[in-house]
Amino acid sequence: MIPRLRFFPDSASSISPEVNFFFILMVVLCTTVATGIAVFLIYSAIRYRRKGENEMGNQRRNYIPAEAAWIILPFFFFMGMFAWGAELYFEIERPPDNTINMYAVGRQWMWKIQHPEGQREINTLHIPVGRPVKLIMTSEDVIHSFFIPAFRTKQDVLPDRYETTWFQATKPGKYHLFCAEYCGAKHSGMIGWVYAMTPSDY
Ligand SMILES: [Cu+2]
Incomplete structure (x- = not known):
């Protein structure tokens, strides 16, 4: 049997649905813009190619409406993405009070x-x-990175300083924990499990 192709890891924290949505939006928007530019480029190269030895270019200068459109429209799209991304970033970075x-x-x-x-x-x-958990983390030796894909959370962990991260699990289950910063010979073995439990089991 062919295993079902999965594009996303489990989605099991309070922020993961919005991170997924934002990711898909970025991919769709960037793919649309890149495809549009590529198609227009190829079309123009064919449509306006030089057709004979003596043909001289006929430049049209300062067509303001078109220039304004391709500056202003992408500007607002991408600034909107930036604003949303920044808002989401602050939500991910700032733990709630009751952790x-x-x-x-x-x-x-x-x-x-x-x-x-x-x-x-x-x-x-x-x-x-259902409870927000804050981790206060440090490293004994080199840089590591605390990564729980199902929670969409990843934080580098550095020696000689404290780093924090937080998450709130929304679904009971067993989720991968990885070190996501290459840290030596057995980096690939620096893995574990996160058990999200119902409050009564916990
Ligand atoms: Cu490590």
Whole structure:
């Protein structure tokens, strides 16, 4: 049987639907504009090609409406995308006030997690669904990156400083946790699981 082709990882956090939507919009908009330019370029090259030895170019200068249109329209489209992207970025970067704070330390080659109640775990992270969780992270050695694709969250983790990230799981399940910054020989083994649990199980 052919496995079903999947374009997106699971979508399981409060921000992931908007990130998906924004991503699709960017792809559609950029593909449309790039295709439009390519088609117009090819059409013009054929339509206005030099047809004989003696043919001289006939330049039309300063056709203001067309020039204004291709400056102003894309400007508003792309500024709109920028504004939306910035708004989404702030939402992703700024944790809400009522987070559960946990600690994560990256080292070659594992993730060490500590819960506020003191429990520790390695390469696994258990969180309750429906509550925002903030991770306060650092690294013991080199740069790592804490990446949970299903939550659409990725944060570089640096030695000698603290980084934070936050997420709120919306669906119970088991999700991949990766290190997304090449950090040495066993970088590919620096993986784990996030268990999003119903509050009663948690
Ligand atoms: Cu790493």
